Amino acid sequence: MVRLRKNEQQTLLTIAHLGGKAKVSQIVTTSNLSHAAVMRAALTLSKEKLLQIHEQKQTIAWLTKEGEIYEKNGLPERCLIESLNSLGGKAKIDKTVKNARLEGQRVPIALGWLRIKGWATIERKENTLTALKKPQIGIDEEVMALIARADKGRIVVEELEKKERGAIATLRKRKLLAVEEKILRTLEISLHGQKLLKKGVAPDEEVSQLTPELIVSKKWRTKKLRKFNVTAPGAPIYPGKIHPLQQIIERARKIFLEMGFTEIRGPLVETAFWNFDALFQPQDHPAREMHDTFYLSVPKAGQLPNKKVVDAVTKTHENGWTTGSKGWGYPWSAAEGRRLVLRTHTTAETIKYLSAQQKPPIKVFSVDRVYRNEQLTYKNTAEFHQIEGIVMDKGATLRDLMGTLKTFYERFGLETVQFWPSYFPYTEPSAQAMVYVPKLHHWIELCGMGMFRPEVLAPMDIKHPVLAWGGGLDRLAMVELGLDDIRLLHGNRLGWIRRTPACQ
Numbered sequence: 001m002v003r004l005r006k007n008e009q010q011t012l013l014t015i016a017h018l019g020g021k022a023k024v025s026q027i028v029t030t031s032n033l034s035h036a037a038v039m040r041a042a043l044t045l046s047k048e049k050l051l052q053i054h055e056q057k058q059t060i061a062w063l064t065k066e067g068e069i070y071e072k073n074g075l076p077e078r079c080l081i082e083s084l085n086s087l088g089g090k091a092k093i094d095k096t097v098k099n100a101r102l103e104g105q106r107v108p109i110a111l112g113w114l115r116i117k118g119w120a121t122i123e124r125k126e127n128t129l130t131a132l133k134k135p136q137i138g139i140d141e142e143v144m145a146l147i148a149r150a151d152k153g154r155i156v157v158e159e160l161e162k163k164e165r166g167a168i169a170t171l172r173k174r175k176l177l178a179v180e181e182k183i184l185r186t187l188e189i190s191l192h193g194q195k196l197l198k199k200g201v202a203p204d205e206e207v208s209q210l211t212p213e214l215i216v217s218k219k220w221r222t223k224k225l226r227k228f229n230v231t232a233p234g235a236p237i238y239p240g241k242i243h244p245l246q247q248i249i250e251r252a253r254k255i256f257l258e259m260g261f262t263e264i265r266g267p268l269v270e271t272a273f274w275n276f277d278a279l280f281q282p283q284d285h286p287a288r289e290m291h292d293t294f295y296l297s298v299p300k301a302g303q304l305p306n307k308k309v310v311d312a313v314t315k316t317h318e319n320g321w322t323t324g325s326k327g328w329g330y331p332w333s334a335a336e337g338r339r340l341v342l343r344t345h346t347t348a349e350t351i352k353y354l355s356a357q358q359k360p361p362i363k364v365f366s367v368d369r370v371y372r373n374e375q376l377t378y379k380n381t382a383e384f385h386q387i388e389g390i391v392m393d394k395g396a397t398l399r400d401l402m403g404t405l406k407t408f409y410e411r412f413g414l415e416t417v418q419f420w421p422s423y424f425p426y427t428e429p430s431a432q433a434m435v436y437v438p439k440l441h442h443w444i445e446l447c448g449m450g451m452f453r454p455e456v457l458a459p460m461d462i463k464h465p466v467l468a469w470g471g472g473l474d475r476l477a478m479v480e481l482g483l484d485d486i487r488l489l490h491g492n493r494l495g496w497i498r499r500t501p502a503c504q
């Protein structure tokens with residue numbers, strides 16, 4: 001004999017009252033039960049074969065902001081053809097556009113659609129438009145009007161005719177419509193359920209909470225305690241949480257701190273002196289060119305450090321100074337060094353720090369933002385994060401550097417790290433740390449690394465070897481979070497942020 005809980009009985013009776021079959025939303029409003037309660041009851045009832053759950057995919061469509069404006073004022077091509085007709089059916093493009101009050105991007109869009117819809121021809125040479133046939137109200141315009149008039153401005157695409165559904169696809173491409181897929185659930189009482197209802201169902205009085213009264217009065221012995229189904233789906237909740245990228249930043253910080261490093265931070269705007277010159281990058285170095293570095297226009301220039309340091313850097317660039325190097329052999333310009341840039345790497349901060357701190361041992365790191373004028377793609381953004389660190393100590397070697405990085409990345413969960421030879425103007429030897437990502441079947445670069453050259457150390461009066469490394473954090477985050485588009489990290493797409501677990 002089946003025993004029903006109160007909610008289950010109520011759900012079943014409500015469906016019977018609604019004719020034996022009803023949408024979940026209807027049951028919720030009629031019964032006053034919550035959506036989650038009805039769904040929970042439905043799952044149990046369907047397990048007991050008392051009802052069936054039918055699921056149907058539904059596409060809901062509504063007008064975007066732009067779509068709403070066009071719905072009110074007419075599609076741009078409609079405005080254009082009306083303007084053309086008011087000018088007598090043949091006119092210069094510019095004049096027609098102006099008369100239609102179209103601007104910017106809407107102009108080419110309107111012209112394109114005018115042609116596709118066959119409302120007018122465009123004579124490019126003469127720059128004129130000629131109206132062709134009478135511009136009938138199109139199915140796209142009809143659908144837009146239909147949606148605007150629909151309840152809450154939303155329609156179910158599946159309920160439309162084929163032609164109208166075609167228009168929906170076009171309007172979506174034009175970004176005038178947005179859609180969302182939903183699952184519509186209908187509950188239907190089975191034969192078995194109907195029989196049970198005929199016999200009459202009495203709810204099982206269950207206690208879902210054990211109260212002190214029940215215990216003291218010993219009533220709990222006779223009451224039936226409700227079992228909890230801990231695997232039943234509940235309503236999703238979206239509590240506040242730390243952004244996934246910030247979580248990874250915190251993890252990198254924690255690992256460095258545990259390894260005995262101290263965090264340093266510096267300004268986003270630096271002089272070219274610290275970003276480039278102090279790192280022995282010649283002033284005509286390709287990385288400085290406009291396409292890589294963002295230079296500030298206001299204010300244009302900052303201050304150079306004390307004369308002793310500037311003189312030493314000047315000489316090192318010009319002739320190698322006391323470093324044994326020949327330098328780059330060009331006249332160093334202080335004006336170029338003063339120019340302000342959005343720092344292109346956090347190495348600007350480590351060298352600046354070292355210029356003021358010379359007592360070994362030094363172990364510092366930073367996890368911070370840097371900027372490069374990169375085209376925005378799935379793998380590049382103009383603003384990104386770098387993890388940077390240095391160790392300065394008596395007798396420190398490249399081997400120590402590799403060990404330090406291996407430990408860091410291992411703690412991050414990256415086991416297969418290799419060091420490949422590389423080049424940086426400020427380190428010798430130089431290498432790059434690579435990690436194998438099985439999922440991608442290839443190696444990706446984690447960071448650049450090396451030992452600062454004498455040309456970097458001498459002008460800052462640094463007497464001991466310096467191990468340095470720096471690399472992108474966002475790429476690491478992509479691997480960790482399984483992303484194939486870096487833009488997700490910065491786009492604040494709520495859906496993605498919600499789906500990404502609070503604990504990785």
Ligand code: PHE
Nearest residue numbers: 345347448449450468469470
């Ligand atoms: N600054 C380098 C970059 O941005 C990385 C690097 C740091 C290389 C320190 C060597 C030493 O790519």
